[in-house]
Amino acid sequence: MPSVAAADLQAFAGRVFHAAGCALEESERIARYLVGANLAGHDSHGVVRIPRYVNLLAEGLVLPGREVRAVVDLPSLAVLDGEFGFGQTVAPQAVAVGVEKCRTQGLAAVALRNSGHIGRVADWALQAADAGLVSVHFVNAAGSVLVAPFDSAQRRFSTAPFCVGVPLPDRPPLVLDFATSQVAEGKALVASQGGKPLPADALVGPDGEASADPRLLYGDYEPGGPRDLRQGAGALRSFGGHKGSGLALMCELLGGGLSGNGCTASGRRFSNGMFSLYIDPTRLDPAEVFPAEAVRYLEFVKAGRPIPGGEVLLPGEPEARCREARLAGGVPVSDETWEALLGTARGVGLALEGTLRPAPPCR
Numbered sequence: 001m002p003s004v005a006a007a008d009l010q011a012f013a014g015r016v017f018h019a020a021g022c023a024l025e026e027s028e029r030i031a032r033y034l035v036g037a038n039l040a041g042h043d044s045h046g047v048v049r050i051p052r053y054v055n056l057l058a059e060g061l062v063l064p065g066r067e068v069r070a071v072v073d074l075p076s077l078a079v080l081d082g083e084f085g086f087g088q089t090v091a092p093q094a095v096a097v098g099v100e101k102c103r104t105q106g107l108a109a110v111a112l113r114n115s116g117h118i119g120r121v122a123d124w125a126l127q128a129a130d131a132g133l134v135s136v137h138f139v140n141a142a143g144s145v146l147v148a149p150f151d152s153a154q155r156r157f158s159t160a161p162f163c164v165g166v167p168l169p170d171r172p173p174l175v176l177d178f179a180t181s182q183v184a185e186g187k188a189l190v191a192s193q194g195g196k197p198l199p200a201d202a203l204v205g206p207d208g209e210a211s212a213d214p215r216l217l218y219g220d221y222e223p224g225g226p227r228d229l230r231q232g233a234g235a236l237r238s239f240g241g242h243k244g245s246g247l248a249l250m251c252e253l254l255g256g257g258l259s260g261n262g263c264t265a266s267g268r269r270f271s272n273g274m275f276s277l278y279i280d281p282t283r284l285d286p287a288e289v290f291p292a293e294a295v296r297y298l299e300f301v302k303a304g305r306p307i308p309g310g311e312v313l314l315p316g317e318p319e320a321r322c323r324e325a326r327l328a329g330g331v332p333v334s335d336e337t338w339e340a341l342l343g344t345a346r347g348v349g350l351a352l353e354g355t356l357r358p359a360p361p362c363r
Contacts, residue, residue: 009047013034013035013050016050020348022064026064026088037119044184045119048189048193050341053086054344077109078110082271083114086117087118091115098110107278114273121161124276133281135165138162138250141273145266147237153207153235159181161184162247174314174316182201188218192227204237214227216234217234254275259275
């Protein structure tokens with residue numbers, strides 16, 4: 001398994017999207033967010049997505065250079081149509097609208113519909129936190145029926161991510177971001193290409209038995225070949241029993257139904273929907289009780305005695321450690337993913353000599 005210097009991997013990804021038909025600025029932006037996910041340790045939302053994104057672009061199912069279109073525009077509320085643009089292009093536009101309205105009103109709600117895959121939702125919570133705002137995000141993926149509800153063996157939900165971001169004084173924001181399935185679909189994709197294996201109970205077969213075999217999601221596939229989500233007989237499992245399944249349902253209803261994206265259903269065109277709330281803590285807390293109280297409580301949580309061999313971690317701490325390690329030692333890419341990336345590059349006419357090289361070992 002090679003490791004690639006993050007800067008080289010990002011430059012490569014940008015070249016691929018530019019050769020595939022995106023403008024240079026958009027290509028570099030998509031590449032930055034994808035490699036950022038790899039640096040955070042979320043390979044499911046990183047460069048493994050490049051072949052799929054390029055195929056969607058070639059098929060006209062995701063469109064370059066889109067601007068969000070306002071369907072509803074009120075002082076504290078907006079409904080925006082992403083026009084099937086790249087999520088890494090239209091999602092930051094939607095967040096910018098939410099930030100502007102929240103700064104004026106103190107509270108804002110923004111619904112984004114018809115977005116391409118929006119990637120790691122934490123990026124949008126971080127964008128809001130950088131503006132000093134708390135944010136909450138409910139996401140769904142129309143047309144991507146992948147997850148079985150609690151006690152079911154049939155797909156009914158998308159991976160339906162949920163995310164909360166909280167800015168903190170003199171320290172990085174606190175961001176909680178997770179799929180409401182036990183694992184994101186991208187982690188199954190990574191596992192199917194020789195990457196980190198799935199947990200033993202991440203999937204459920206049509207017989208109701210738990211499994212870690214990605215073929216339950218994709219059907220049979222060849223090394224280096226495409227993964228077709230429509231061919232699998234099984235499903236991802238929702239996390240957290242009935243509680244996680246209930247949260248997934250709410251993400252579908254709010255991120256999908258309320259946003260106008262539509263709840264997940266078979267046979268639909270893929271699109272992400274995201275319903276987001278933005279809160280200005282300086283308006284809600286003029287006495288500034290929250291900053292000190294948040295820091296006090298986080299320190300109280302961290303001071304809890306860990307179980308043997310364990311460590312009490314806050315959301316974002318594993319990502320920060322991974323980023324530091326991968327910036328120093330490179331981003332690991334499985335052999336099969338590596339070959340898929342090179343094949344995609346060749347497919348868009350890129351000369352590959354010197355494009356990617358293994359990173360130096362971490363010292």
